[in-house]
Amino acid sequence: MIFGKIKYLMEKFNLIIIGLLIILFGCNQDNINKKKQETVKSKTDTLVHKNSDSISINEPTQEPADTLLTDIESFSDNFIFEIVYACENNFFQKKFYNCPKCYLRYEAIKALIKSSNDFRKIGYKIKLFDCFRPFKVQEEMWKTLPDRRYVANPQTGGSIHNKGAAVDLTLTDLSGKNLDMGTEFDYFGPESAHSYSNIDTICIYNRRILKEIMEKNGFKSLESEWWHYTYISKNKYKNANKIFECN
Numbered sequence: 001m002i003f004g005k006i007k008y009l010m011e012k013f014n015l016i017i018i019g020l021l022i023i024l025f026g027c028n029q030d031n032i033n034k035k036k037q038e039t040v041k042s043k044t045d046t047l048v049h050k051n052s053d054s055i056s057i058n059e060p061t062q063e064p065a066d067t068l069l070t071d072i073e074s075f076s077d078n079f080i081f082e083i084v085y086a087c088e089n090n091f092f093q094k095k096f097y098n099c100p101k102c103y104l105r106y107e108a109i110k111a112l113i114k115s116s117n118d119f120r121k122i123g124y125k126i127k128l129f130d131c132f133r134p135f136k137v138q139e140e141m142w143k144t145l146p147d148r149r150y151v152a153n154p155q156t157g158g159s160i161h162n163k164g165a166a167v168d169l170t171l172t173d174l175s176g177k178n179l180d181m182g183t184e185f186d187y188f189g190p191e192s193a194h195s196y197s198n199i200d201t202i203c204i205y206n207r208r209i210l211k212e213i214m215e216k217n218g219f220k221s222l223e224s225e226w227w228h229y230t231y232i233s234k235n236k237y238k239n240a241n242k243i244f245e246c247n
């Protein structure tokens with residue numbers, strides 16, 4: 001009888017041990033699962049964090065330097081292009097550029113965009129005829145027409161266009177129709193001067209509006225050419241030969 005009781009107590013004790021072990025292992029398994037989940041979560045968190053970090057690093061948040069000679073189309077699509085030296089329909093009857101691009105120093109681009117915004121408010125758009133002109137094109141122009149009444153001599157420094165700080169332009173209405181400025185672009189005669197008064201009142205008004213807004217935004221006019229404006233900069237730019245990126 002006594003052996004029977006001892007056997008019964010031992011079996012009960014074993015059951016308790018087994019029960020405790022199951023609880024213990026069960027808890028451990030739960031802990032392991034929890035730990036696994038936490039590891040996955042923390043890996044995911046790290047991944048998301050890394051991703052957001054890399055996005056902020058890779059984003060082109062930096063503004064270009066003021067002096068950078070760059071394409072205005074990268075910053076605004078509010079301009080009309082009639083880049084005359086990219087075709088033969090110009091004063092020289094000769095094509096000088098591979099494609100119709102307007103490159104300028106970035107500070108001049110910013111000022112031109114401000115002008116464009118001002119013109120848009122009163123119902124006008126800017127049409128661009130010429131911007132940066134590579135120095136070697138200036139030399140070609142001089143070879144074609146060596147006359148300083150019409151072409152800036154590259155031997156004596158060339159043009160501000162060669163430095164990327166001058167722009168030739170006119171105004172159009174919002175449908176793209178040219179405003180009457182009294183003469184065509186690149187008309188070399190006294191009629192193109194700002195002070196020339198023997199033209200229609202509307203032409204005088206159009207030239208004046210162009211001049212006022214361009215000057216307000218940091219450009220300087222040229223007395224003999226109503227279409228030519230130079231950006232007033234504290235930077236001293238040199239003649240450049242940057243090649244247009246045609247696309």
Ligand SMILES: [Zn+2]
Nearest residue numbers: 166167168228
């Ligand atoms: Zn010009």
